[in-house]
Amino acid sequence: MVLVFAESPRGHFKKSAFEAVTYGKKVAELLGTDCVALTLGPVDDASVLGTYGAKRVLNLPDASLTHFDSQLYTQAIADACKQLGAQVVILGHTTTGKSVAGRLAVRLQGGLISGATGLPVLAGKNLLVEKTVFSGKAVAQYELSGAVNVISLMGNAVKPEQTGSAVASETLTLALNSSKIRVKEVKTQEGTVPLPEAEIVVSAGRGMKDPGNWGIVEDLATTLGATTACSRPVADSHWRPHHEHVGQTGIAIRPNLYIAIGISGAIQHLAGVNNSKVIVVINKDPEAPFFKAADYGVVGDLFEIVPRLNEAFKQFKAAN
Amino acid sequence: MKLLVCISQTPDTTAKISFNADNTEFNNAGVQFIMNPYDEWYALVRACELKEALGGTVTVINVGPAANETTIRKALAIGADDAVRIDADPKSAGFVAKQIAEYAKNAQFDLIFFGKETIDYNGSEVGAMVAEYLDLPFVSYASKLDLNGTVATLERDIEGGVEVLEVDLPFVLSAAKGMAEQRIPNMRGIMTARTKPLTEIPAVAFDGFEKVSQFTLPPAKAGVKLIDPNEMVELVRLLHEEAKVI
Numbered sequence: 001m002v003l004v005f006a007e008s009p010r011g012h013f014k015k016s017a018f019e020a021v022t023y024g025k026k027v028a029e030l031l032g033t034d035c036v037a038l039t040l041g042p043v044d045d046a047s048v049l050g051t052y053g054a055k056r057v058l059n060l061p062d063a064s065l066t067h068f069d070s071q072l073y074t075q076a077i078a079d080a081c082k083q084l085g086a087q088v089v090i091l092g093h094t095t096t097g098k099s100v101a102g103r104l105a106v107r108l109q110g111g112l113i114s115g116a117t118g119l120p121v122l123a124g125k126n127l128l129v130e131k132t133v134f135s136g137k138a139v140a141q142y143e144l145s146g147a148v149n150v151i152s153l154m155g156n157a158v159k160p161e162q163t164g165s166a167v168a169s170e171t172l173t174l175a176l177n178s179s180k181i182r183v184k185e186v187k188t189q190e191g192t193v194p195l196p197e198a199e200i201v202v203s204a205g206r207g208m209k210d211p212g213n214w215g216i217v218e219d220l221a222t223t224l225g226a227t228t229a230c231s232r233p234v235a236d237s238h239w240r241p242h243h244e245h246v247g248q249t250g251i252a253i254r255p256n257l258y259i260a261i262g263i264s265g266a267i268q269h270l271a272g273v274n275n276s277k278v279i280v281v282i283n284k285d286p287e288a289p290f291f292k293a294a295d296y297g298v299v300g301d302l303f304e305i306v307p308r309l310n311e312a313f314k315q316f317k318a319a320n
Numbered sequence: 321m322k323l324l325v326c327i328s329q330t331p332d333t334t335a336k337i338s339f340n341a342d343n344t345e346f347n348n349a350g351v352q353f354i355m356n357p358y359d360e361w362y363a364l365v366r367a368c369e370l371k372e373a374l375g376g377t378v379t380v381i382n383v384g385p386a387a388n389e390t391t392i393r394k395a396l397a398i399g400a401d402d403a404v405r406i407d408a409d410p411k412s413a414g415f416v417a418k419q420i421a422e423y424a425k426n427a428q429f430d431l432i433f434f435g436k437e438t439i440d441y442n443g444s445e446v447g448a449m450v451a452e453y454l455d456l457p458f459v460s461y462a463s464k465l466d467l468n469g470t471v472a473t474l475e476r477d478i479e480g481g482v483e484v485l486e487v488d489l490p491f492v493l494s495a496a497k498g499m500a501e502q503r504i505p506n507m508r509g510i511m512t513a514r515t516k517p518l519t520e521i522p523a524v525a526f527d528g529f530e531k532v533s534q535f536t537l538p539p540a541k542a543g544v545k546l547i548d549p550n551e552m553v554e555l556v557r558l559l560h561e562e563a564k565v566i
Contacts, residue, residue, distance in 0.1 A: 009478075014479070067483075067485075068483075069457070070448060070451065070457070070458045070460070071451075071455075071457055071458070074452065094479060095460060095461050095476075095477065095478050095479060096478075098444040098445075098448070098460060099444075099448055099458055099460040100448065101445065101448065102413070102417070102443075102444070102445040102446065102447070102448030102449040102452065103448045103449065103451060103452035103458070105414065105445075105449065105529075106414075106417070106449045106452040106453055107452055109529075110529055111528070111529035111530040112413070112414065112445060112529075112530055113530060114443040114444060114445050115442060115443065128533060131442075132442070132538075133440065133441050133442060133535075134331070134337045134439075134440055134442075135333070135439050135442060136538075137337040137537075137538075138337050138339075138535055138536065138537055138538070139535065139536045139537075139538060140441075140532045140534070140535050141532065141533050141534040141535075141536070142530050142531065142532055142533065143530065143531055143532075143533040144529060144530050145529045145530065145531075146529035146530070149529070149530075180457045180487060180488065180491075181457055181459070181485055181486075181487050182485060182486040182487070183483060183484070183485045184473075184484045184485055184486060185483070185484040186478070186481065186482075186483050186484075187481045187482050187483075187484070188478070188479075188480050188481030189480050189481060192480065193480075194479035194480030194481075195479070195480065196479055197479065200565075200566070224566070242463075242497070242498065243477065243480060243481060243482070245497070248333065248357075248439065249357070249358075249497045250497065251477075252442070256565045257559065257563075257565040257566065267333055267334055268333055271333065271439070277563075277565060278559070278563045278565045280555070280559070281544070291544045292541075292544070293541065294541075294544040295541070295542075295544065295545065295563065296544065296545050296546075296547055296555060296558060296559070296563075297544040297545070297546045297547070298546070298547050298548075298549050298552075298555065299546065299549065300549035301549070304549065305549050305552065308549075308550075308552045309552040309555065309556070311552070312552040312553045312555065312556040313556055313566075315553065315556075316556045316557075316560065316566070320560075
């Protein structure tokens with residue numbers, strides 16, 4: 001049996017949950033077994049996980065799981081795993097997933113790959129799974145040999161697929177310890193897609209010259225339904241909020257389309273974005289190192305090019 | 321207060337990545353090694369700041385061969401008081417976590433610091449594993465940490481925002497940007513680091529359930545396709561028809 005932890009911060013599923021269930025269903029097919037989804041804390045509508053391929057949907061509605069605590073989440077997932085006899089546990093490689101995956105592997109005495117980028121292949125009873133390493137500069141194939149193996153799935157590594165129908169969720173009862181973490185406040189940008197989940201990212205750097213110039217970047221992002229990001233110097237100068245900073249010290253992302261505007265492409269920036277499927281670079285300097293990592297490049301004045309590109313996308317959206 | 325900072329040694333960000341002939345091991349030849357930046361800039365510096373403000377000791381621990389002692393001495397130069405090296409080739413996250421947990425389990429640390437991840441295997445695994453072995457809370461991606469007696473207040477990066485939380489000592493954390501500013505060791509620090517205690521401890525046996533079976537380098541990019549700045553309609557067409565991303 002394949003157990004998928006479907007993350008639902010503050011009661012709402014994240015895209016990573018649908019990706020994880022889609023992936024879990026495929027792993028279950030590979031192993032000739034079923035995929036069971038587990039949700040923790042009160043959740044809006046757990047039955048939807050059936051449409052992504054979960055055969056059963058279990059919910060542990062304990063209010064103490066509303067806020068994240070790695071100890072409680074680990075206890076709940078590990079207990080469910082033992083109760084159900086899971087061979088594989090899958091979770092998203094999110095800040096939550098990353099804080100739980102290592103704990104789970106220790107508690108279950110199982111194998112672990114964190115940040116898997118593809119489906120497993122069977123090697124006898126073992127699983128071969130790939131992930132990127134060295135900040136995107138190489139790929140490592142791991143062989144997992146545990147009686148239970150834990151896989152955290154990199155965001156945007158699989159596309160959520162709704163192939164099944166909704167399944168009524170069953171309530172699970174487990175005795176949990178009390179949380180040692182007291183969450184005081186959660187500050188998030190509601191209404192925008194968080195960067196690690198975004199399929200299209202429009203990112204800008206020092207070439208913008210002034211934080212007051214960001215309107216053209218935001219307009220382009222709005223047209224594309226994209227999330228905005230920025231380079232380190234921009235975040236360090238407080239031109240843009242810290243959570244928009246992508247790169248080695250910021251966050252690593254792998255969207256389908258990354259549009260870099262006025263960013264030279266230092267190696268530390270590339271380390272956070274070089275696994276994007278397609279990279280478009282707009283820069284006035286033809287020698288900017290970013291062009292070496294780009295699929296498409298436009299050399300010229302971003303203040304002319306970005307509005308023009310926005311118009312072209314608008315025309316395309318109107319026609320398609 | 322007793323603080324433990326776990327440091328890893330990684331190839332420099334700019335290092336060229338290559339593997340041995342059968343692609344099963346990282347090729348060290350000609351590679352410059354550094355202290356993992358997140359361990360150094362955020363975890364170690366914040367631990368030193370807390371010690372300087374509140375009193376106590378900072379111990380650094382590394383799982384690695386004798387060659388890592390240059391990196392360990394740097395941590396002592398930045399401000400740690402003493403160091404422990406578990407003498408082993410750090411084969412996997414599970415192996416490293418087991419070694420650190422064995423050392424820490426009877427040592428009564430108030431706080432155990434990690435960087436948010438290492439820049440080689442990018443797993444974010446070891447901190448969570450050590451917390452589980454020691455049955456302690458774990459706060460990952462902490463961008464701010466303040467202590468008031470035995471109560472810590474932290475900010476933690478989450479997708480698209482931050483979480484503010486409180487937790488009592490002892491606990492384990494992984495540090496992200498914002499936690500502290502990079503500190504360059506001064507001459508006095510470098511001189512005193514030479515004589516600070518560095519204890520070598522043998523590793524305990526550990527058989528994990530995962531290993532790297534093969535490394536590959538990603539296929540080289542085909543090369544950039546340059547588009548005339550006046551032809552943005554053409555760029556959109558290529559993104560739709562050729563790249564198929566819109």
